[in-house]
Amino acid sequence: MTATRPTDATAEFRAARDFLLAHREDYRAAYDGFRWPRPAEFNWAYDWFDRIAEGNDRTALWIVEEDGGETRLTFDALRRRSHQVANWLREQGVRAGDRIVVMLGNQTELWETALAAMRLRAVVIPATPLLGPADLADRIERGRARHVIVRAEDTGKFDAVPGDYTRIAVGAPPGTADAPPSPPSPAAPRTREGTGWLAYEDATRAADSCAPDGPTRADEPLLLYFTSGTTARPKLVEHTHVSYPIGHLTTMYWIGLRPGDVHLNISSPGWAKHAWSNLFAPWNAEATVFVFNYTRFDAARLMAEMDRCGVTSFCAPPTVWRMLIQADLGALRTPPREVVAAGEPLNPEVIETVRRAWGVDIRDGFGQTETSVQIANPPGQTLKTGSMGRPSPGFTVLLLDPVTGEPADEGEIALDLRDTGRLPVGLMTGYAGDPERTAEAMAGGYYRTGDIGARDADGYVTYVGRQDDVFKSSDYKVSPFELESALLEHEAVAEAAVVPAPDPLRLAVPKAYVVLAEGWEPGPETAKALFAHSRATLAPYKRVRRLEFAALPKTVSGKIRRIVLREHTAQGGGTEYREEDHR
Missing domain, CATH: 3.30.300.30 (ANL, C-terminal domain)
Structure with missing residues (x-):
């Protein structure tokens, strides 16, 4: 990496961000002119979030509950709150390099913890609350986790999960009053009475200014993601303090986010897309993260909340889009300016139905847990039905013939890694604890995605299928x-x-x-x-x-x-x- 003084990291990041905002509808200029920021030291919580958050009373996080309740936190409130959580976690023994399983829903503590962990240079292992004891045991063991932060109602899942790890519970256990725990003895940390679980709520008593304990190297690990495991045992993907925080500048570009937007992304915590579009991309753009918490999907209610709250950009997986088009899309009086889909390719029939109802095009994009968005349809570009678009700024995308391994017009989607000066920042460092699988994925100077695509004469790539599915x-x-x-x-x-x-x-x-x-x-x-x-x-x-x-x-x-x-x-x-x- 090119050496950059830590004091220059924010300016370099902002310049790259502003370049993409300035060329948000000029793909050719954005692709040809974009250069990844490559700071030697970077901590997104300190070097970016705090810079945009201090004294900022605009809404950073807006959560609407199914029962009508809602929570709105300003950028500055989240900044101060995450400093408190960082100080408290440090008191509980969390140190740089420690791995933390975070299993929370769409609740304010999830975002507080993400920022706090960055400040401490701890490594987050995101986990969905849907996981059971067997999956959690795998994450504790293979992830070498030293701490877990979970909803109080999920603490029972860990009764059968062995290991010497700090247990932190968010909220009151089911069937108990939502009141603070009893004061601890001078020799013991505060715990929920009789449970052995530390009470996250005690973080509110910590100081709201947390100083870093040293510089954050850009290549230090920040996130460990267990992949969804559609065909095999989940892989453990390692990302750094730059690969997702800086890498998702191009995700911001694909979505078309602007400062002041209200962005709704439907995604479950614990999966990479949640970090893509509920954390890094919107806050890179200084937009509001909007969440509607529901237990059962209700298209009419979702659209009513989008109207009421002024959602300007919307991302959803194909499953949600397919359910939406079975409802009355005309119920949404003010459709979002930007609508995108990710997770799996979106079928043309869905795109056409939404176009007729809302007058906007769903813009597809392609990426993986291992990367930020590699191929996409950014705003203002000609769309080709069924195509995922063209390579994202900062990515050199090739299609490799499955027989010869040479670049072709149809083949495995791959990233070119041969020019070390242009390595895509938004790429994982590898599969943690699995050097053989890492070497296989990056053999011959390419990162191989395992997905097959076809490219037309204009450079647009259409998804064909998983290599194992064709x-x-x-x-x-x-x-x-x-x-x-x-x-x-x-x-x-x-x-x-x-x-x-x-x-x-x-x-x-x-x-x-x-x-x-x-x-x-x-x-x-x-x-x-x-x-x-x-x-x-x-x-x-x-x-x-x-x-x-x-x-x-x-x-x-x-x-x-x-x-x-x-x-x-x-x-x-x-x-x-x-x-x-x-x-």
Whole structure:
């Protein structure tokens, strides 16, 4: 990295941020002119957040609850509160390099803890509250965690999780009054009576100014993410104090965020997209992070809150978009200026439905837990239906032929790492504790994503599928995503996943697992209609030949686990309909 004096880090970061804001609708100028800030020392909490937050009374975090209650915290209030939490955590023994499992919902303590951990140079292992004891034991062991911070209602999950780690509970345990714990004895830290869990609420008594205990090197670890594990045991992705905080400048650019925006991102805490769009990207832009907490998705209520609170930018995964288009989108009187989708590719039918209702285009983007956004459709650019867009500023993206390993117009999406002077800042350092897997992912001077894409003459990349998901039928290559998109054009289909089914003649044929929209019943008549739709919209070699109505297995982050469907198919499946029987 180029050496930069720590006092210059904020100015360098701001200059890069302002360059992207100035060229937010001029992709060519942004891509050609952007240069990553490369400070030798950088702490986003001190060097950026505190600089924009001190004395700033604009809303930084706005949380609306399902029961109508809401919390609004200013930038300055969060700054002071995170200093208090940092001081208190230091008193509890948290030190630089310590690893902390943070398992909280969308609550103010989540953001306070994230900023506080940065200040202490501790390493956060985000975890969704949906995890059970077995997953948590894996995170404690493989993550080498020394501390956990969890909701009080989840503390019981740790009864079966061995380890000598500090236990910190947020909130009162279920069935108890929400009151402060009893005062501790002089020799013992304050704990919830009889539980052994420290009370997070005591942080309010700490000083609201926390001095750093030393400089933060840019390459120090900050985050350890367990991937969602769609095909294998979750990997442990390591990010630094620059790879996400600075790397998400380009995520800010893709979303189109501006200072003063109110940004709603629907994502569960514990997953990388939450840090992408509920922490770094919006606060890099000096925008408000807006959250609507719901237990069951309600499209009408969500749109009512978006209207009431003036949401200007909106990001949601494809699952949410697919549920939204089944509602009356016209109920949203003032649609957001910017709408984007991430997590999995978005089907063209969804994009067109939202365009007709809201007059805005959903702009797709592609990234991974391992990176910030690599390929995207930023504001103001020509959109091509089905395309993820073009490489993000700061990223050199190539498609590698699966046979030759050479750059091609279709192949594995990869980042060029051969020019060390232009290494993308928004890339992980590797898979923690797994040098072999890291070496495999970065072999030959490329970071290989495992995803297949196709590039057209204008440089736009269209997603084909996961390398493990694409299959051959009668020697033709079949992309499950393309077939799923076609099925979703039919009004009966709410969700679909396509996998190969064994066939004695063609080796494999496409089989679709379908979740039906409201008002449709599984059975031979619906199957016949879907087979007819497949014949009308797809080339003969791509047609869906088998069909089963079933719920789709998903990871806790909402991604479809096609490996489970492939195994189910190989074992004979359930009630299956065949095209040849329903013409």
